[in-house]
Amino acid sequence: MAASSRAQVLRLYRALLRESQRFSSYNYRTYAIRRIRDAFRENKNIKDSEKIEELVNKAKANLEVIHRQVTIGQLYSTQKLVIESPENT
Numbered sequence: 001m002a003a004s005s006r007a008q009v010l011r012l013y014r015a016l017l018r019e020s021q022r023f024s025s026y027n028y029r030t031y032a033i034r035r036i037r038d039a040f041r042e043n044k045n046i047k048d049s050e051k052i053e054e055l056v057n058k059a060k061a062n063l064e065v066i067h068r069q070v071t072i073g074q075l076y077s078t079q080k081l082v083i084e085s086p087e088n089t
Contacts, residue, residue, distance in 0.1 A: 022070045
């Protein structure tokens, strides 16, 4: 993988994780982060540039979906779960 392609993938990975942290719902947040990490780990050894480009485009589309869902989720407030309350730490 070229250095610029590697840098692009890492930027995309960080952007996906950062955007997923903005989910107000604990369940959505942890699920999204787990899926992102698993997907990137699963595909870390791919060398085919066409396949990498396809996966990058798919990740960009998923980033847009996450951004939209975060925005929609922020419109409707919910109570925090017991697991999220600071007294439990």
